[in-house]
Amino acid sequence: MSSSVIYIPAENKQFSQPIILIHGALFSAEAWRGNFLEFFPKQGYDTYAISLSGHGNQGNKLLLNLYGIDDFTEDVVQLITSLEEKPILIGHSMGGLVAQMVAQKVSLTSVILLAAVPPYGVFRPMLQHMFSAPISLTKFAASTLFPFWKFFKTEAPEGIYSTLPTREVQLHVNKNIQRESLKAMIEMLIRDFNIEPKKVTCPMHHIGFKDDKIIFPEDVIKTASFYQQEYKIFDNMAHAFMFEPNWEIVGKYISDWMTKNH
Numbered sequence: 001m002s003s004s005v006i007y008i009p010a011e012n013k014q015f016s017q018p019i020i021l022i023h024g025a026l027f028s029a030e031a032w033r034g035n036f037l038e039f040f041p042k043q044g045y046d047t048y049a050i051s052l053s054g055h056g057n058q059g060n061k062l063l064l065n066l067y068g069i070d071d072f073t074e075d076v077v078q079l080i081t082s083l084e085e086k087p088i089l090i091g092h093s094m095g096g097l098v099a100q101m102v103a104q105k106v107s108l109t110s111v112i113l114l115a116a117v118p119p120y121g122v123f124r125p126m127l128q129h130m131f132s133a134p135i136s137l138t139k140f141a142a143s144t145l146f147p148f149w150k151f152f153k154t155e156a157p158e159g160i161y162s163t164l165p166t167r168e169v170q171l172h173v174n175k176n177i178q179r180e181s182l183k184a185m186i187e188m189l190i191r192d193f194n195i196e197p198k199k200v201t202c203p204m205h206h207i208g209f210k211d212d213k214i215i216f217p218e219d220v221i222k223t224a225s226f227y228q229q230e231y232k233i234f235d236n237m238a239h240a241f242m243f244e245p246n247w248e249i250v251g252k253y254i255s256d257w258m259t260k261n262h
Contacts, residue, residue: 002060003075006049008037014044016085017109021049022076024093028056030176035242039251050079054181065182073101080106088258093117093215103200109262110203112254115215115239118223119195122188128216162211162236165243173243197227203261206231211238
């Protein structure tokens with residue numbers, strides 16, 4: 001395993017429960033730099049951002065394709081066992097699926113899923129995407145194997161952004177985007193993860209984005225129904241919302257939700 005962690009302590013600690021941020025495919029803990037990794041410490045939370053095995057500057061890229069969702073789940077479980085308090089998990093996309101898997105295994109304070117891969121995987125969303133935006137899907141699928149955004153001037157796949165990030169943020173994305181584990185991508189397409197809603201004993205909240213064409217809002221709603229939990233769909237935002245100018249709207253919403261539900 002080759003996971004690593006960025007830790008930012010609370011500026012004025014108000015809550016004992018730490019937050020763990022779990023990134024999605026193609027990225028690392030750096031996904032949260034400039035947004036949640038600075039936002040939640042200011043709200044009074046100790047905040048950890050994990051780079052799953054094979055991701056980030058310290059990740060073993062030679063072994064990346066051998067790591068699967070179970071390995072990523074174990075990365076987070078190991079981090080949790082080192083903490084004194086039950087954490088709050090915030091998982092995006094693939095990281096949202098990992099958060100669901102972790103919630104089957106350990107006790108948590110709560111889970112917030114952001115455009116999370118559904119318990120049934122991404123085959124159905126991708127099939128839908130194939131007909132609604134075939135060029136965009138091809139670009140996204142290709143980028144999982146080769147992060148061409150680093151090297152070529154090209155628009156992001158449709159449904160990644162509603163509003164383009166600032167130039168500074170785009171440079172940050174281009175610097176840190178990476179290829180994804182082939183094993184993990186295949187698992188998300190075809191694997192039955194055997195997730196049991198009754199094993200989740202903490203509050204869980206589901207957040208989607210109306211313009212997302214990677215994880216469609218309909219799939220966020222289906223996942224919320226699967227767990228019999230509440231959901232929120234944000235207008236005028238897409239899959240990589242954390243890089244969009246209005247990301248803080250989501251951060252404030254999550255902060256308010258945590259205050260009400262803990």
